[in-house]
Amino acid sequence: MKSLGYLNKYFFKYKWRLLLGIAFIICVNYVKVKMPEYFGTNFDELNEGNGERATSVMTFALYMGAGYLLLSLISGTFLFLQRQTIIIMSRLIEYDLKNEVYDQYQKLSNTFYKKNSTGDLMNRISEDVTKVRMYLGPGLMYTINLLFLSMLSIYKMVSINGYLTVIVLLPLPLMSFLIYKVSSRMNRLSGVVQTEQSHMSTLAQEYFSGIRVVKAYSRDKTVQDKFDDSSESYKEKNMRLVLVNSLFIPIIFALIGLSTLLVLYIGGLLHYSNQISQGDIIQFIFYVNMLTWPFASIGWVTSLIQRAAASQTRINEFLNEKSEIHVNCDTPFNFQGAIEFKNVSYTYKNSGIRAIQNLSFKLERNETLGIVGNTGSGKSTILGLLMRQIDPDEGEILIDGKPLKEINLKELRNQTGIVPQDVFLFSDSVGNNISFGALTDDVTEDDLIEVTKQAHVYHNIQEFKDGFDTILGERGVNLSGGQKQRVSIARALIRNPKLLLLDDSLSAVDTETEEIILKNLKERKVNASIVVSHRISSIRHANRIINISDGQKTEEGSHADLMAMNGSYAEMYQKQLVED
Ligand SMILES: Nc1ncnc2c1ncn2[C@@H]1O[C@H](COP(=O)(O)OP(=O)(O)OP(=O)(O)O)[C@@H](O)[C@H]1O
Ligand SMILES: [Mg+2]
Structure with a gap:
């Protein structure tokens, strides 16, 4: 989690957008929580038959429909604005982060590029940054959303009946836990699928660029078989992912169903002992359904944040990499033509080959x-x-009589x-x-x-x-x-x-x-x-x-x-x- 701290500077950069986004989230949830209350109380009024406006079932239905539409429109508008602020913020940060990583790539020396494969470099700037964005956008948005929605609706529920609230909320943490387990497994599997995929595309890319050699040696069949194997293995891994994926929705529905049953059963009992009204039961069903997705998202968001943290750790590794070539000179320079090598030696670190040994020579202008x-x-x-591109281990290089490093x-x-x-x-x-x-x-x-x-x-x-x-x-x-x-x-x-x-x-x-x-x-x-x-x-x-x-x-x-x-x-x- 510590690695994600690196992103705080970006939250600070886009603080107004973030704060505005949070304000919209509060608005959305405030309106959302109003809906069940509106239904519940009006229903009770109809039932008791003493409401001034809701005289007949027909007018009640029209009235409710119009009210529901209006509240939905309002919360929908806020939801739109919420996404426009928070998700756009995450896109802007993604853009900045990609540029930062790219800038860093430009600064690093050849030695770095010889150490890291192109595929890995590409992955960090695309896959890893995308995962981090998921934390910045949906991850953050759902967390804040959950916080306010559960606060507001649990407050409403408790003010109707504390006992019923505890009973119907019991399955929800279980759901969060199960979803977390499923998501983690899904993430692990999708990591495997991704590796398979990049393996497959590396294979294809290499054979395409080397197609002339492949054909000249008539190795088409071997190449085809290799690709088939890789493709088969990709399919297998993907199938496993699909299986786990398909558990996701049934778990959610099973647990919503359980909570709804609890509301109806316990709520019914409470109604018969005159502790709550029928309208209250309706409100509860609304609240339980409303809380389902946010609670499901806890599990999802947790594994999403874990993934983002792992990706950010990898990105930070790159960003902290220092170029071996230190350039800290920006005085104007005009090459005159003199070059001198003085007892220069250089050994390639990765292979240990001493490529240059005690080399000296001089070159004059022109x-x-x-x-x-x-x-x-x-x-x-x-x-x-x-x-x-590399610096000598020993000796010195002079350009126009000045050390090259200066x-x-x-x-x-x-x-x-x-x-x-x-x-x-x-x-x-x-x-x-x-x-x-x-x-x-x-x-x-x-x-x-x-x-x-x-x-x-x-x-x-x-x-x-x-x-x-x-x-x-x-x-x-x-x-x-x-x-x-x-x-x-x-x-x-x-x-x-x-x-x-x-x-x-x-x-x-x-x-x-x-x-x-x-x-x-x-x-x-x-x-x-x-x-x-x-x-x-x-x-x-x-x-x-x-x-x-x-x-x-x-x-x-x-x-x-x-x-x-x-x-x-x-x-x-x-x-x-x-x-x-
Ligand atoms: N990036 C590298 N990492 C490790 N060893 C290297 C690297 N580049 C070159 N070498 C080694 O350093 C030695 C000198 O290589 P260099 O490329 O300077 O030779 P060269 O004289 O240019 O050869 P050629 O005439 O074939 O181009 C070789 O033994 C080579 O294996
Ligand atoms: Mg050469």
Whole structure:
């Protein structure tokens, strides 16, 4: 329950709505409680035959009908207003909470995203927040409602007859308890159903995105069987839920029936001993029926609050998560072009792999650094460190002579165009995918043409029927590997980067195209660029080249220097020449 305390700040934010809602709840219940009284007393007047207005049964019926309609209209109006305030408040809080969780997601570092699965992240922002909203809206509303309704009607009942009140209310707590048991079981089962469902959709999603592999290996049957199993298990769990669900209403009706019988029997006895009138019995039947739903809701609301508390605990876990990357600098920053790594080491915590070991290098303004090395040698990690997706365990990174940790990260990232190794394109138009990289919203067609020409992909886009408006499938499936890479380069260029980082971004293009792109990039004014590659042709013209092996720098120098060393770089070059 403590976790729900977190939401109090929101109650405070929407205090007027809440207070107004409570006022409406009181109004609804006040009018509701008036109804039985109105019936009971008028009935007694008719019975005794001394009422001035209710002279005949016909006029009595008309009179009662009109009265009932009027009171219903009034309480209905208040009920409408009650829902308009409290339920809307819960929706507003849900909106705020979702934004808060989303903001937090944006702040967290890559390490966090590697630790938590996408499904889990999605669940917390949708399922968990929804459960919390159920507490904020219906949970709160029914609780306050129960409080006032039972206070007002029990007061009325006791003022008619205390003994009868105690007798007829006896089954109600039992009902609350049973409903609580049923609801808890239902919640547990619906949790299981939900897990099954998310399992099923993860399965489907994975097979859809990997459909090409599935078909190429003709594993359709296996995949189909797996899905069938999952679907079957989902159905089974759901059936159990349906069974428990169907107990809900019968329990309520059985217990209302019991209370009503008690009113008629005990009330009848009391009437014969002249302690209460027939009108009083009618009032009691009304009150008992009126109290049924609120008492049933105690059980329901209790389990609802328990669920909300569990969800809020999970949400709080996320909200309390601190980003490993601390950015507390907002001084303006203008990248000049100097980068230095000083004895930097980094170990991935989750795998314990020491990806970078005691690495040092320097890059001056207007220079290009080439990084080569075997697969898994730590090249991408160097770029991750430079972009502060991760922070080094030892050593220091200097940008323009200043420690990276003291630099305004947002501005540094804004001035950097990075082409990541695994290209990610959104299922949007080619044009929008490219303008995604721009810092302004007013990207013109000319801008797009310019950068796509530089990335040597304009001629491809021109061939598409819809040009820049061509919609890409999920992750850009309708582009070739090399086209995706070049679109990704265009996205980096459109922001006019001062620092350009290419992580193996030319691996899927042929050497001729590579040469054209490299020539175009050279003509662009960037203050520094780093090119990571497996292919020496991509980096041979760089001012400096470092050769990385197992996270350590093995060789450094210009292409000519490295060739003269006749070490592993020279050997790699000879091999690649032969391959070409
Ligand atoms: N997120 C991660 N968690 C744990 N270990 C990682 C992670 N990313 C990379 N590694 C490990 O760190 C080492 C360096 O990886 P890195 O991606 O920097 O290599 P790379 O030189 O870019 O390789 P490639 O040429 O294949 O892209 C590898 O051994 C890899 O297994
Ligand atoms: Mg890499």
